[in-house]
Amino acid sequence: MVEEEDPALPGRRRTLQPDAGVAEIRAAGGVVWRPAPDGGVQVCLVHRPRYGDWTLPKGKLEPGEHALLAAVREVAEEADAQAVPQVRLPSVRYRSEGLDKTVDYWSMRAVGTGGFQPGTEVDEVRWLGVDEAMRLVSYPHDNQVLAAFAALPRVTATMLLVRHGHAGRRLDWSGPDTGRPLDPRGWSQAHALAPLIALVRPTRLLSASPRRCVQTLDPAAAQLDLPIEISGDLDEPRAGQQADECALAVAAALTASAANSESVAACSQGKVIPGALERLAGQPGDYATGKGGGWLLTFTGDRLLAADRL
Secondary structure, X not given: OEEEEOOOOOOOEXXXXXXXXXXXXXXXXXXXXXXXXXXXXXXXXXXXXXXXXXXXXXXXXXXXXXXXXXXXXHHHHHHOEEEEEEEEEEEEXXXXXXXXXEEEEEEEEEEEEOOOOOOOOOOEEEEEEHHHHHHHOOOHHHHHHHHHHHOOOOOOEEEEEXXXXXXXXXXXXXXXXXXXXOOHHHHHHHHHXXXXXXXXXXXXXXXXXXXXXXXXXXXXXXXXXXXXXXXXXXXXXXXXXXXXXXXXXXXXXXXXXXXXXOOEEEEEOOOOHHHHHHHHHOOOOOOOOOOOOEEEXXXXXXXXXXXXXX
């Protein structure tokens, strides 16, 4: 048996039987913000009648669901807000239902709200200034997440940088390497990336020249009804080129889009992505990116603010 504080009755403890088949509860949510009339920002809080608390919108991941997809979905379901994720915020961990629970949070820009209807899970939504929200929330960990949000500089652009999906072995392909296509595993990765790419609502899809890079963006292009623009600036080194030169070109292409406040999704190659991210970040780091993997990149002006591995 495990004891925890009863959210509905602060100061009281309740005893729970852990679920032996579940090691940890995973959840995700967001600090959803919109411009305030006074020039500042307002953030969204939800009231849960079951617990009598005010908290950030969040909820459990569905089986196999990516945390970022869950965060945006839960914000839409609980607060009736459509939002674009921007910056990863601190995760929080606590006991719930007799198990360890981890909640991942992102800063999110509200891009639309519907007509909120009170329900049994959430019966009220409030948009408040950050200071007022920090006074109202019921839990210290929500305050910590709100404080991290308040410390962020202004976000001006959000984009995804992904590596192409799996395309078999070079030795097994008889044609030019630029024509090597995705294999079944790679197509599965491309379809898994499409909803993540859609989350940032890109206005442009950019791809390196190889066929496997273009194909990796095909499902997203179909979902978003956007053309795929081919850019040699995203390619790996060709004969006579240095890897550093190509990494610089990738970084420059992304910086130019950020400076124009463009939201883009770009597909590049494994030999240049780490170097490009090191240049954007201004410091070395572990930026190795597996095939079908990628990064959520957030900019303030032409400066990289955060790189969150997908």
